[in-house]
Structures are given as structure tokens and as C-alpha cells.
Amino acid sequence: MPRYFSLFLFLFLALSTLRAQDEPLPSPSPNETYAGQQIQRHDFDEKKWASLKEGIDYSGPKKPAKKASKKKVEKEMDLPSSGIKGLGPILKILAIILLVGALVLLIVKMAGGENLFGPRNSKIKPAVSQAEIDQIEENLHEAELDDPIQRAIAARDFPMAVRLYYLAVLKELALKNHIRWKRDKTNGEYLREMAGSPLFGTVQEVTLAFERVWYGKVELTRPDFDQLEIKLKKAVATASA
Numbered sequence: 001m002p003r004y005f006s007l008f009l010f011l012f013l014a015l016s017t018l019r020a021q022d023e024p025l026p027s028p029s030p031n032e033t034y035a036g037q038q039i040q041r042h043d044f045d046e047k048k049w050a051s052l053k054e055g056i057d058y059s060g061p062k063k064p065a066k067k068a069s070k071k072k073v074e075k076e077m078d079l080p081s082s083g084i085k086g087l088g089p090i091l092k093i094l095a096i097i098l099l100v101g102a103l104v105l106l107i108v109k110m111a112g113g114e115n116l117f118g119p120r121n122s123k124i125k126p127a128v129s130q131a132e133i134d135q136i137e138e139n140l141h142e143a144e145l146d147d148p149i150q151r152a153i154a155a156r157d158f159p160m161a162v163r164l165y166y167l168a169v170l171k172e173l174a175l176k177n178h179i180r181w182k183r184d185k186t187n188g189e190y191l192r193e194m195a196g197s198p199l200f201g202t203v204q205e206v207t208l209a210f211e212r213v214w215y216g217k218v219e220l221t222r223p224d225f226d227q228l229e230i231k232l233k234k235a236v237a238t239a240s241a
Contacts, residue, residue, distance in 0.1 A: 021212060053150075087216065127155035128164070137183050140171050158220040159213050163233035166210040172239035187211065206235045 066238045128148045136143040145168045152161040171189065174181035179193045187207050209228060212218050222227070 068211040071173060126160065127151040127157055128160050133163075136167060138179050140167065140183075141174060143167075143171065145171070153225075156222070158222075160211045161225070162210055162220075162228065162232065165229070165236065168236045169206055169232070169239050172236055173199070173203065176239065178239070202235050202238050206232055 094123075128151055132148060136145065136148070145164055149161055149164045149168070152158075152164060170181060171180065173179045173190075173194070177200060179190050191200070191204060191207060194203055197203075211220060211230065213220060213228075
């Protein structure tokens with residue numbers, strides 16, 4: 001038995017040796033290939049290198065240029081900065097002059113009795129409408145005139161206040177039978193009816209004042225109206241006596 005085992009071991013070793021000889025040898029690695037190559041020597045061409053580096057700047061990147069100063073820019077753009085700054089005091093003086101002028105104008109107008117902040121637009125609704133005037137004239141004997149007169153004065157509609165005062169005078173004259181009231185009669189007709197009456201002078205004076213203001217478009221300041229109102233009230237009291 002040991003003899004057969006030795007024979008079997010010998011045959012196995014022999015076959016392994018033959019198989020190893022038949023297998024191809026492993027190819028060398030890239031590192032082994034590169035290490036086994038011979039290095040070729042190349043001569044350095046100094047003339048060619050000199051021609052290649054000609055014109056190349058090796059001084060490094062240049063620093064960015066500094067921004068020009070404000071004064072330099074203004075000078076280059078020819079901006080008259082000094083002239084503009086010089087206008088400051090002049091503008092202040094002009095502003096003061098305009099302000100003083102506006103204040104003087106305001107004081108003058110207020111002293112004249114003008115309503116600076118009141119309505120100036122003729123389209124604004126009046127304190128006493130034309131429809132109300134028509135109703136008063138249609139029924140003058142029974143009309144109440146104190147309230148519309150005060151509303152017209154409050155609205156600074158002085159022509160309307162004068163007209164209402166004149167209607168109040170005619171109302172009292174009609175109630176005392178000094179005249180015959182009729183809406184379409186003229187003021188001249190009323191004066192002719194009063195010819196010879198002791199009230200003629202008073203009625204004539206207020207009639208002329210009314211016509212100057214209402215038809216003549218004479219503008220009244222508050223002081224002007226206050227003086228005229230005294231005469232109108234006196235005429236109403238005289239006519240009702």
C-alpha cells in the first residue's frame with residue numbers, strides 16, 4: 001500500500017509540473033514596463049527657447065488704477081461746482097423776500113375785509129338760491145327775510161344781502177300802503193309812487209345803493225357793507241313806522 005501511495009504522489013507532482021509549464025507567463029505591469037525602458041537624452045536648444053519667451057512680461061499682474069478724485073472729475077467735466085454752491089445764499093434771500101411779500105399781501109387783504117379762505121367759485125351753491133328769491137317775491141307781504149339776510153351775510157354774499165334788505169324796505173312800504181307791490185314793476189315806478197312822500201329821500205337813497213351793488217357789480221368789502229347795512233336797517237325801520 002505505501003508503494004502505491006508513493007507512485008500516486010509521484011504521478012500527481014509530475015502532472016502539476018507539466019500543467020504549470022503549459023500555462024502562459026503573466027504580462028508585466030505598466031510600472032515594470034516603464035522601469036525597464038531606456039531613457040533617451042534630448043539636447044536643450046537655447047536659441048529656440050529665447051525666441052519663444054520673447055515679448056512675455058514676467059513682472060506679474062498690474063495693480064488697478066486708482067479712481068480719480070471728485071475734484072479731478074469735476075474739473076475734467078468742467079462742472080462749475082463753486083458757482084452752484086455760491087447760489088445758496090442768493091436762493092435763501094429770494095425765499096425770504098417771497099415770504100415777506102406773501103405776508104404783506106395777506107395782511108393788506110385781511111385789513112380790507114376780504115375773505116381769503118372763503119369760496120370764490122361762482123358755481124358753488126349760494127346761501128340763498130334763486131328759487132328762494134322767486135318765492136319771496138311771489139309772496140312778499142308774508143315773506144320772512146331776516147333768516148335769508150343773515151345767511152347771505154354769513155356767506156359773505158354782500159350783493160344778495162343788499163338785495164334782500166331792499167326787498168324788506170319794499171315789503172314795509174307795501175304793508176303801509178306807500179306803494180303797490182308788483183313783481184314786474186321797476187324801481188323807478190316805485191319812486192314815482194312815492195313822489196311827495198316824506199320817505200322819498202330815504203327810499204331813493206337805498207334804491208340807488210341797491211342798483212349800484214346789484215346791477216353795477218360794485219364790489220363790497222366787509223367794512224363797506226357794514227356802513228351800507230346801517231342805512232338799509234334805518235330805511236326798513238323808517239318804512240315800517
